[in-house]
Amino acid sequence: MRSGDQPERRISRLRNSRLYGATLSLLIPVAPAFSASPETGGTIGLVLTSWRPALYETPGAKEECPSGLQVSEDIQNEKTPGAAERLAKFGFPLNRGPNGELAAYAPMKVEDPIPFRELQTRNGFGLNLDGTSDGHATAKSCTHEKFRTPEGVAADNQLARVLGCTVGWRASGFNVEFAAREFASSSVNRILVEISGVDDERNDPDVEIRIYKGLDGLVATGEGKFLPGTNQRIDNRFPRYMHQTRGKIADGVLTSDPIPLANLPLLWVANPGERKFRDLQLKLKLTDTGAEGIVSGYEDLRIWWNNYSRGMNSHGGIGNYSSAQLYRAAHRYADGYPDPKTGQCTAISAAYKVEAARAMIAHPALAQPSTVTASNDRTKP
């Protein structure tokens, strides 16, 4: 059983921390409502250790990318008439716009001669964000094709159509490995998940789920995994990264209710970024040492692109993709939250495969000294 501290003190603490966070973040919107006290019952603490786009991959990409993988922006540039003149005039091969615009910053100014390689499989990973089985338009979604998960469930993950045929984002690709390393090494990315009110870790119809930004590092093991059971403090400076929802555990799988709006801190190529998700949901298979599964939601397209393009603005050759094509594809496949005036969807369904290690989550205002009980002292050697 978790011994929660006094509700009054917690409310006061959260108010104070919000004020502090608001001061820090100036005009950034305030955090969503956050209830005062965690529930009683068992608590499972998790720290995310891995965050990768959830892509369906077959050997040689033959099933999902039958027309091949994307080519790099360098090749697109070489095949675009006038490459040598542009280089002479603007000094950098990716300054491909008519006035030397960098493709990452002005993707609509650039035309690629080699067409975008479309993802063509119906198999994929993700969660059903719009609640439909066929992807028809709803009040919060545009018409789109659904994927079918290995469990046979319809799922939304249009970001997979944007990235799925890019070698850099596929297994062992440069982008995905770079991002994974950065995710683990920088505490900017430290995302904590606390599941409380857990009466049975295998089956519990109602649990509380909280998300925090953490402060501490991960401890790597010699096998490239991350140590479970490490101490992880909540970064109390950022209440905007604290989110709360409810969920259930069935056969050891945690499924959350959607969080209407969730900002998450994600570093990308050394650029501290903040990603904005609507209807963020978690589906995590819980284990003795951690969890693995899917985090999915409608990702704000403008923020996603800003974050993405800032990090990779001159790396189109390494990542084997074209900024112009990526930008266009993301907008073409966008399926969430249509603009009421234009009808253009402003968000894209995105599913990420995540891994997590169990963690001891330390609450900033938790009265010290705290307590440990026989039941939560580590019980397995």
Next chain:
Amino acid sequence: MSAPVKNWTKPVRAALIAFSCLATVGATGPSSTSGGADPSLRLISVSQYRNILQSVFGADVLPKVRFAPVKRTDGLLAVGSSAAVVTPGVLDPLDSAARAVAERVVDPLHRDTLIPCKPASASSADEACAQRFLSRVGLMLYRRPMTQQELTEKVMLAGKAAARSKDFYSGLATALSSMLVSPNFLFIRENAEVDPARPGQWRLDGYSKASRLSFFLWDSAPDAELLTAASRGDLHTPEGLKRQVERMTASPLLTRGARAFFTDFLALEAYDNVAKDPVIYPAFTQKVAQDAREQILRTIEDHLITRGEDYRDLFTTRRIMLSAPLAGIYGTPLLAGPSEWKPFDLPADSPRAGLLTQIGFLAQYAHPGRSSPTRRGKGIREVLLCQHVPDPPPNVDFSIVEDPNAHFSTARQRLVAHNTDPTCRGCHMMTDPIGLGLEKFDGAGQFRATEKGAAIDTSGNLDGAAFTDAIGLGRALRDNPTLKSCISNRLYAFGVGRPLTEQESEVVEQFPAVLDKSGYRFKDMLRLVIFSPSFFAIKPQKGPAMALLTEQNHAH
């Protein structure tokens, strides 16, 4: 004027008054000083070497230095150091370290702070300035004033080296480095003198008493005030001695002395080599290992120094010091950064309480891949109870426990099978009934409810005191009379830096009679040691009082 004693507990105060009287009048009987020991000569430790240099020159001149391992004798390295020598293989790195320190002391960054004068010319010798500097540091490094002959030799050495290099500071560094490899620095050499107050008796001279006090209480050389007290003869009077002891035990430096003693007493240097199989115990990282060792010292520091609690309660206390890397193994979140330490109260239903259940102890006395009731029992017997457990014979038959068809689930089952061999049973009976009490902690000190799916029976007894679990074992140890005599003996031996004489053993045997009433508070224990009639007692020396002659020649 008598020293302030109002904060001493009543029994200790009474005992100290009695001891002081005995020491002053040279009483006979069990507490007689007539059977004192010879003055000791012992090698300083690495920590003492570093502490002295830090106090004389500051932390930024400290070199990296390692001494040759000292043989643990009578349970203490401090006793082994009285038989330690400096071999050429050890002297070379010490010489390199000395040169490095000397160069840093005289370099442009430090010379204006550390050298109290400026030479008439930086490119030539300056006898007066060299003498001023060398006599000052000599007092601190040798823990006594340099003799006139010693000082003259060092000033000449500095002068010759300055003339050769045409650099005053280089000359000074040469002289300083030679002092840093001198036996007068590297060895704590005690000097005896005839006791003018007691015809026919000898005593340690004032500076030797000062060194004994400071290395005992501060793990370092005497400070200026203590040296001044020594020069005035204050340490030969009960009042002067009490005044200094009171000052020193009230100093924050006492923590350093306590850490040095418990590092030695608990053999914590061995904890530096604890290694666990990372496949079996992935949580036992290098950082956890380091913090587990440090946790023991910090808990002791908190318990004995900060809060002035009873030593015996270290084995039952639920208050520990905790770091973030350890928090995971203790199964609790901790609001602390990666290098912070916080006091932490284990709750009443925790399976842990006391030093025996700290990860450091549990992991040290275990195998790399599994627990070991035998090692844990042996550790308790040998370290905490000062008892000797014989090593196993070379031809131990492990065939019973290594039988793959045996299906032993728990350590108790394996040991019961092993102990059917009568040659093994004798020693295992000394260790296993104790160590099995800690079996709910695996080889890395992590709690476990079962072993290979089987329930773990942690019942046992310690010298007749039955217990059912680790907390009960801690209580049994706390109340074991041998625990008290062991710490008393070790503390005394650490203070004098040699094995106890027969008379000293008799004196120390009286400690529990006092401390049982007052409680085994560290400062009270230190006072009992220092004010015991034997602590500074020296047996009559043969020949003339050379030490006294030497002291008369001290340069001033």
